[in-house]
Amino acid sequence: MLPQIVESANSLILHQYDFSNFAEKARLMMGFKGLTWRAVEIPPIAPKPKLTPLTGGYRRTPVLQDGADVWCDTKLIARELERRVPQPTFYPPSTSGAADAIAWWAEQQFMRPTALYVSGINADHMPEGLHADRAKLHGLPMPSIEAVRKAAFRNLQLVRPQVRWIADMLADGRRYLLGDVPCIADFATYHVVWFFRGRHIDCREVLNPYPRLLAWRDRMAEVGHGNRIDIDADEALAEACAATPATPRPSQPQEGDPRPGQRARVRASDNAKDWIEGEVHFIDADEIALLHENDEVGQVAVHFPRLGYDWRPMS
Structure with a gap:
């Protein structure tokens, strides 16, 4: 609903x-x-x-x-x-603690390698100046496009096991990460999964081996943006x-x-x-x-x- x-x-x-x-x-x-x-x-x-x-x-x-x-x-x-x-509520009492811990993992550990992978695959198609801006934000020198592409594949090896963790949470057929209703863990994890759309080159094939993860992703997308x-x-x-x-x-x-x-x-x-x-x-x-x-x-x-x-x- x-x-x-x-x-x-x-x-x-x-x-x-x-x-x-x-x-x-x-x-x-x-x-x-x-x-x-x-x-x-x-x-x-x-x-x-x-x-x-x-x-x-x-x-x-x-x-x-x-x-x-x-x-x-x-x-x-x-x-x-x-x-x-x-x-x-974003914070059902039944998921208290676990939901915040999963949300922290998703945004502090899962997000960064995902961003490097997706933006690296799409290195030639990102907005002008984005790579330089993000490098400056992290206190790093401006990378070459080739270096950004190489970083993508290094980070893919960090992305894949974490995608599998999400799939494992859903393996018993539950509708959301911690049960039958969404909580803050779902919102914090979903937006990282949403990022696999890329901007020009689609990176969602990383998710394709996991049909229950894909179904969860689609349920979250159906929430919509309100008005x-x-x-x-x-x-x-x-x-x-x-x-x-x-x-x-x-x-x-x-x-x-x-x-x-x-x-x-x-x-x-x-x-x-x-x-x-x-x-x-x-x-x-x-x-x-x-x-x-x-x-x-x-x-x-x-x-x-x-x-x-x-x-x-x-x-």
Whole structure:
């Protein structure tokens, strides 16, 4: 049964580009919640002049906006959507713990070799400047097209056993990875599998030996994207400029955390070079939000997950 469009969230704006697999995860989560939402198409490579004013410099895709609040990373976007629209849930109690662990594996271990394989096979067909942009993001020198192709086949050997793990989870005939209903593990794994479509050369033959995996993939695709409305980036910037950050929930700082009102800086802990700085607006064990100001949009609250991100208090 496909989700019905039962909840309007016209205030939500997803900054994304259509071939981003992480954006596909967010789009599918919107569909699962039955949302009406707006989309801004952003560049796949830097600079991103109509995104970074909203994020304090964070450049990854996608980000979710509601007025002067912006949520970074699909892990946190999922939590925010769940808070707003609790049902249907990404987090059934019966899959608690296992679902988050599988989601972390999919995005931290399965995604990277898959991206290198698919983009390497399609090395001649990727957007101009993409290879250089991603190499810079990871602190690596610009690779040759031949080096990118060779990396594809090295990473294929890492991809195949992990594809088999997914197939093994589905081998008993279950409809989703952890049972009869989808959970966050399905969304986090599906968007990596979705990426096998490639851009020009299709890479889905890696999945073909596993008919139950293919059937699961098709069930996830049927969730759809809800009701998407495309808008211009200037409209999103204007909304941020006209708004003020929402009053935060009560903070629950952990030992050693900065307190609301103190200044701190945050960045992704894997390979990000640039810190996002601001005053702590909200903090608990799962999330930290910083108030950031700039001339284009005024003050915004930029929200980050704690897991996978590094933070430092500032004097």
